[in-house]
Amino acid sequence: MAASGRVAIVTGASSGMGEGITRDLVSKGWKVAMADIQPNAELARELGDRAEFYMCNVADYDSQAEMFQKVWDKHGRIDALCANAGIVDRSSVFIFDYRGSDKIPPKPDLLCTDVDYKGVVYGTQLAIHFMRKNKTPGGRIIATASLNFVRATARVLKIKENITINTVLPGIVHTNIIPQAMIDALTIFGLTPISTIISAYNKFLDDDSFIGEAIECSAEKHFFVGRPEYANGDISKRAVTVWDPLFKKYHHEPSELPDAIP
Numbered sequence: 654m655a656a657s658g659r660v661a662i663v664t665g666a667s668s669g670m671g672e673g674i675t676r677d678l679v680s681k682g683w684k685v686a687m688a689d690i691q692p693n694a695e696l697a698r699e700l701g702d703r704a705e706f707y708m709c710n711v712a713d714y715d716s717q718a719e720m721f722q723k724v725w726d727k728h729g730r731i732d733a734l735c736a737n738a739g740i741v742d743r744s745s746v747f748i749f750d751y752r753g754s755d756k757i758p759p760k761p762d763l764l765c766t767d768v769d770y771k772g773v774v775y776g777t778q779l780a781i782h783f784m785r786k787n788k789t790p791g792g793r794i795i796a797t798a799s800l801n802f803v804r805a806t807a808r809v810l811k812i813k814e815n816i817t818i819n820t821v822l823p824g825i826v827h828t829n830i831i832p833q834a835m836i837d838a839l840t841i842f843g844l845t846p847i848s849t850i851i852s853a854y855n856k857f858l859d860d861d862s863f864i865g866e867a868i869e870c871s872a873e874k875h876f877f878v879g880r881p882e883y884a885n886g887d888i889s890k891r892a893v894t895v896w897d898p899l900f901k902k903y904h905h906e907p908s909e910l911p912d913a914i915p
């Protein structure tokens with residue numbers, strides 16, 4: 654994908670991998686919309702008019718919609734969404750502290766699901782909406798993780814919208830999300846540098862033949878993650894193949910997948 658004039662939204666751009674992806678895209682001539690819940694004024698100043706910051710909470714659909722609309726109004730195109738923002742778990746489903754207690758444990762804090770998963774789903778839907786309006790309809794969506802969502806949506810998005818969606822799986826990367834003590838403990842086993850993440854993103858940005866693929870980043874290496882075998886051959890396969898009448902019921906048009914069951 655030739656970069657000149659292209660516009661990318663990078664969520665979680667203020668820190669870590671998002672910052673790295675933003676710097677890389679800017680260096681290649683992309684205009685980058687840095688969407689984050691916390692500003693990084695120094696980075697925005699450094700990148701000048703090649704990138705602009707948008708305050709955005711990816712866990713809030715309206716907040717993402719407002720950000721997408723502003724980016725569209727400013728540039729009239731959105732070529733790529735790097736759906737990278739994320740946090741770590743906020744509560745323990747094991748509730749060890751409640752052993753022996755008669756009190757009902759508190760509701761789990763699922764903010765991590767809201768940010769890391771729902772944020773990707775919201776962003777994908779909004780990207781589809783705006784990428785349809787590009788002069789040449791289509792674009793690229795790359796998510797950090799959310800493997801099953803990416804696999805489930807990829808073929809229909811490519812056939813119907815000329816959008817590729819793929820995912821980058823990071824390994825352990827030294828960013829603000831990982832406590833320093835954990836980094837210290839794991840360094841001897843080898844961490845994954847941000848450059849491995851950036852080059853994985855670039856693979857998916859540069860080549861539209863990848864559809865629903867996942868790259869596991871491990872140290873300096875990329876590994877394409879294979880798909881599990883069907884446990885019971887064609888019978889298992891049929892259980893996960895699109896049945897077009899149901900697809901049509903939900904989505905109001907057929908899937909156009911060549912192997913869909915009519």
Ligand SMILES: NC(=O)c1ccc[n+]([C@@H]2O[C@H](COP(=O)([O-])OP(=O)(O)OC[C@H]3O[C@@H](n4cnc5c(N)ncnc54)[C@H](O)[C@@H]3O)[C@@H](O)[C@H]2O)c1
Pocket residue numbers: 664665666667668669670671688689690691709710711712737738739740741768769797798823824825826827828829830831
């Ligand atoms: N670092 C790792 O080892 C590792 C491993 C696996 C997955 N990940 C994932 O990689 C992605 C990038 O993380 P990182 O390691 O660069 O961490 P980071 O903390 O350095 O960066 C994450 C960025 O996301 C932003 N963010 C958090 N919540 C947000 C929200 N609701 N809306 C908008 N922005 C929000 C933060 O402000 C921050 O700038 C995340 O999705 C994370 O879950 C990281």
